[in-house]
Amino acid sequence: MTVLITGGAGYIGSHCCVAFLQAGHDIVVLDNLSNATSISLDRIAEITGQKVVYEQADIRDQAKLETILKQHRCSAVVHFAGLKAVGESTKVPLAYYDNNVVGTHRLLSAMANCGVKQMIFSSSATVYGEPQFLPLTEDHPTRAVNPYGRTKLIIEDMLRDVAASDPSWGFGILRYFNPVGAHDSGLIGENPLGIPNNLMPFITQVADGRREQLSVFGNDYDTRDGTGVRDYIHVTDLVEGHLRAHEVLASGSAPSNCFAVNLGTGNGYSVLEMVRAFERASNKEIRFSFAPRRDGDVAECYANTELAHKVLNWKAERDLDAMCRDTWNWVCKNPRGYETAVD
Numbered sequence: 001m002t003v004l005i006t007g008g009a010g011y012i013g014s015h016c017c018v019a020f021l022q023a024g025h026d027i028v029v030l031d032n033l034s035n036a037t038s039i040s041l042d043r044i045a046e047i048t049g050q051k052v053v054y055e056q057a058d059i060r061d062q063a064k065l066e067t068i069l070k071q072h073r074c075s076a077v078v079h080f081a082g083l084k085a086v087g088e089s090t091k092v093p094l095a096y097y098d099n100n101v102v103g104t105h106r107l108l109s110a111m112a113n114c115g116v117k118q119m120i121f122s123s124s125a126t127v128y129g130e131p132q133f134l135p136l137t138e139d140h141p142t143r144a145v146n147p148y149g150r151t152k153l154i155i156e157d158m159l160r161d162v163a164a165s166d167p168s169w170g171f172g173i174l175r176y177f178n179p180v181g182a183h184d185s186g187l188i189g190e191n192p193l194g195i196p197n198n199l200m201p202f203i204t205q206v207a208d209g210r211r212e213q214l215s216v217f218g219n220d221y222d223t224r225d226g227t228g229v230r231d232y233i234h235v236t237d238l239v240e241g242h243l244r245a246h247e248v249l250a251s252g253s254a255p256s257n258c259f260a261v262n263l264g265t266g267n268g269y270s271v272l273e274m275v276r277a278f279e280r281a282s283n284k285e286i287r288f289s290f291a292p293r294r295d296g297d298v299a300e301c302y303a304n305t306e307l308a309h310k311v312l313n314w315k316a317e318r319d320l321d322a323m324c325r326d327t328w329n330w331v332c333k334n335p336r337g338y339e340t341a342v343d
Contacts, residue, residue, distance in 0.1 A: 001250065002026040002072050004116075006059055006107065007080030008052075009036035011190045012122065012179055014044055016078060016239040018188070021048040023243055028072045030065075031081065032058040035193060039338040043187040059103035065110035076118040076250065077111060078242055079104065082151070085197045086126065086296075089148035100151035101158075108162060118170045119159070120245050125177045125231075125262065125301065127153045135304035138175070138260050145296060156260065163258035170257050172245035177231035177264035177303050179238050181323040182330035189330030190235075191337035199274060200232070200323075204331045207284040214286060216271050218293035223300060229268035231302035234318035234326070238263055244312040255311055264303030265316040273320075281324035 003020055007013040008029030013036075020027050021044070029041060029052055041052045053072065057064045059081045068074070082100040083089065089096045104121075111117065126149030127142045144150045159171040180200040182189030196202045205211040219226040241263045248254050269277070275286045309315050318326075 001076065002028060002074045003246065004028050004030060004069060004072070004074040004077045005080065006030045006077065007036070007082065007122075009033060009038055009040045009054075010080060012235060012238060013080040014040040014188045015183060015235045016080070016242050017041075017044045017052065018047050018183060019236075019239040019243045020078075020246075021050050026053075028053045028055060028068065028074060030055050030057050030059070030068060032056065035083075037191070037338045040188055040191075047183065047185055047187055059107050060098070062106040062110050065107060066113055069110060069114040069116055074114075074116055076120070076246060077107065077116065078120045078122075078246065079107065080122045082122070084148065086146050086148045087197060089146055089151070093147035096147045096151050101154050104155045104158065108158070117168050118246075118249050120172045120174060120242050120249070121155065121159060123156055123173050123175045123260070124149065124152045125175050125264070125303065127156065127175060130298055131301055134300060135266060135302050136262065137304040138262060138307050160258050163256075167257055170249040170254060171259070172249055172254070173258070173260035174241060174245060175260060175262050176238060177233055177262070177301070179235045180232050181234040181236065181318070181326045183236065184326050184329070186326075186329040186333040189327065189334065189337075191334075199230075199271065200278075200327060203275060203278050203286055204327060206286050206288075207278065207282045207328070208331055208335060212287065214275070214288040215291040216288050217291050217297060219290045220293075221299040223270055225270050225272050227271035228297055229270045229300040229302065231264040231267060232269055232274070232320065232323060233264050233316050234323045236326075237265075237316040237318050241308065241312060241314050244314045248312055259311060261308040261311055262303040262305055263308060263316075264305055266303055266305045268300055268302035269320055277320045278324045278328070281321065282328045
């Protein structure tokens with residue numbers, strides 16, 4: 001069974017490639033390298049001892065997609081490719097709708113023409129919007145409040161409509177919370193280009209001296225220490241959830257031909273708890289200062305993970321200390337990410 005992994009050179013995609021290869025699957029990576037580097041594919045080969053089959057292409061190029069699906073005789077797709085920064089999406093919403101929504105439509109059309117009818121989709125907890133209750137269950141109302149989240153929700157609706165039209169399709173929608181960490185080899189990890197959008201890579205850049213301090217947005221939330229609380233999940237646990245979702249779909253044991261599950265730990269960690277945990281892991285002081293709240297940020301957001309355990313027989317195994325330790329190991333071995341290598 002050959003699996004096409006779109007966006008497979010990126011942060012989560014590269015870890016997914018390792019998981020699928022080590023589980024014995026043949027894979028083909030498709031990536032346009034707009035936010036990634038092919039160096040990660042060399043690192044995947046180093047970890048697994050297997051050469052990675054790679055096609056440089058854009059998911060909006062339907063003709064190329066059909067050629068790739070046919071040539072490699074793909075039977076399923078794990079779909080990561082897309083733009084993913086909430087803040088950026090508010091500035092260039094058309095780019096997000098083009099890449100994420102139009103791109104996924106082209107991918108589904110190519111799959112339909114090639115008879116490939118199984119997909120694991122990389123969705124996001126942003127589809128829930130402002131939490132009405134916690135922990136967030138999969139039946140929480142979906143009310144995305146930014147263009148990025150809305151693109152994910154539109155794609156989810158598109159998958160549900162396709163599944164309802166034809167029972168031979170199978171979709172697993174995985175709603176991520178906050179992926180962090182890196183492969184324990186230190187060979188692959190998060191490699192943000194420019195100013196990081198997420199907390200953990202910003203903390204690492206303070207720890208290694210690239211940035212003077214961390215801005216903590218808001219210290220007056222109704223939380224245990226006044227800072228925002230989020231559900232952080234180790235990227236290795238996250239991609240093992242993709243592997244299980246693929247196996248459930250392929251075996252015909254899914255609860256329906258289109259199901260959605262949360263992938264998180266079910267635990268919420270505050271910004272200051274993240275800072276302290278990283279200080280323990282790195283033995284570095286993380287300088288920070290408090291700044292006003294950002295528009296759109298919520299006090300707390302964390303998952304109910306019972307459905308993932310029931311449907312996928314999966315749960316996150318790695319704790320916060322492991323997340324920080326593996327992140328620091330990656331940073332120490334790759335102080336400037338992949339950029340020191342020649343692509």
